[in-house]
Amino acid sequence: MTTQFHLLAVLGALLVGLAVGKAWERYKLRNGRWIDRRRLRETPHYMLGLNFLVDSQVDQAVEELTHAASTEPEALEIQMILGNLYREKGQVGRSVTVHQALLKRPDLTELEHAYVLLCLGLDFRHGGFVDRALEAFQEVLQLDPLNRYALINLQKLHEDQHQWAEALEVRERLARIDAGRRPDDQQILGFLRNEIGSAQQRGGDGAVAARTFAEAIDADARTTPAYLNLGDVREKEGNLPAAIDIWEQLIDAMPEHAYLAFERLERVYRALGTPSGFAALCQRLIDRDPLGWRARLALARHLSAAGQHREAFDRLLDALPHHPHGLAIHQQVWETLASLDFDTQLIRRYVDLTREAVFYLDPHICRRCRYRSTELLWQCPQCREWNTFAHERMVPAKETATTSGDPVMDPE
Ligand SMILES: [Zn+2]
Incomplete structure (x- = not known):
């Protein structure tokens, strides 16, 4: 899980780096400085660094890219990726220093400026400096109003602080940019509205909360928790038939989540005498x-x-x-x-x-690809890696209630 996330983060850094690399290429061409660019491609360190990056070998990637950067100190993209790698290694102070130094360069284009600010915003977010991160992402959007990365990070920052209305506003902006091309927009808008409704419900305003839950379902009929919550409001109001009605709507819309309403439905049917x-x-x-x-x-x-x-x-x-x-x-x-x-x-x-x-009478699991087998295997039939099997030990549910609930593997 962690390694997968790590790989994604590093690839994200690579993509941002490459996007800026493109911008940098255009910039260099505009100024007729082809030669610098070609000299960079002649150093093996740059490609080696990118290869290590794709292979998730962060330390080697840093080493090669540091070499490449010393041959070509002008190359913005290398510095930017290096900064991002420091952040991935947890050296936030160092990544901030690198990115701030890049911001001081006098010849940055507007797009380059926006991307360096974006990296800086990610550094601040990673280091827990919420206000400075917010500020950086807002600045990115002033330079580049359609920047999805900046909007998504703003949304996440608001979510981290349970500022659901602000998060919803940002996500609506993103949805307008996506113009229906991304199906997850509606789903996220539904979940954010459901969070707003839950806060209203906790504040004791059932009627307002009920309207918000209904809006969440309108935004996306797959917003399961909104049906559950709307039914809870109806039950609390004493309107049991309406509660049954909304929970049965959930069962029709999301049959795979029907079970979430079972206890509620059984209780209410019993309370109605049927x-x-x-x-x-x-x-x-x-x-x-x-x-x-x-x-x-x-x-x-x-x-x-x-x-x-x-x-x-x-x-x-x-x-x-x-x-x-x-x-x-x-x-x-x-x-x-x-x-x-x-x-x-x-x-x-x-x-x-x-x-x-x-x-599986005695489940064993591959630590690398999560392939399961009853026996302990020496080579994984799925990912072909050696000696990756461990006994799958589930941590009792109470201990994991606050964490992810993933199975823990016995390193026996
Ligand atoms: Zn495997």
Whole structure:
């Protein structure tokens, strides 16, 4: 995960560097200084540096590019990439120094100026200097109003500080620039509106929050949390049929997220005195998606709560082959078996089914490409790397509640 992110960041630095390299090339040509450019291409250090960069070998890239920069001190792009690499290595002070020195050059074009400011903004953001980062990105936009990098970074800075309305404003600007070419714009606008609504909801203004959640759904019908939140507002207002209605709209719009509404729907159907409405909903979902296990588990819980343990057990065994690693299903199986006084025949059925269904009895995972296998392998069949397998150890959920929840690998 970290290495992937790191590689992306470095490639981003490379792309910014190359974009400016292009601008620099035009600039040099305009001034008829071809020779400088060709001499630069004759030094091997520049290409070596870029190759190391693509290969994620930051230290070697820095070394080669430092060589290249000493042969061609005028080359803006090399200095800029070097600065970005210092930032990636966590040496923010050094990257700020490099980029600030570039800003002082008297012959910068407007585009070059904008790109160096952008790098400086990234340095400040990385170092946690929020105000200076905001200022740098605003300046970039004055020079280059359509700069997507600057807008995205501004949006993220506002998001970091939970300034959702400001973040939304920036994202709307981006969406106007993209003019429908990027499908994720609407999705992000939906999520940002949902955050604004959540803040209004926490502030106790349910009616205003409800309108904002509805706007979030209008912006993008895939904004799952907005349906959940809008239903919560309706439930709190005492309008239970409206809550059911909006949650069932979620199930139609985003069937893969239907389960997020299960607890809510079961509670509200019960409060209305029609718990069978929930069972019927689960059955509709099972019919619609025969491979789905969540609706089967929800229905099993519902049946168990009504004392229908045998029916619940059948549902669970239907669910298990579709998600044999699901601890939630196994737990529910044992709860149900306990309620049925550990009927030996039922336990036999469960054991036989798991023997056929469980895919990885002892999961091992490739640290490089995340390929999974039951055995410990010496060479990964997917990425062909040697000795990358580790036992996959899941950290208990409570310990990871505040972190990413990724599996942790046992370095045994
Ligand atoms: Zn692998």
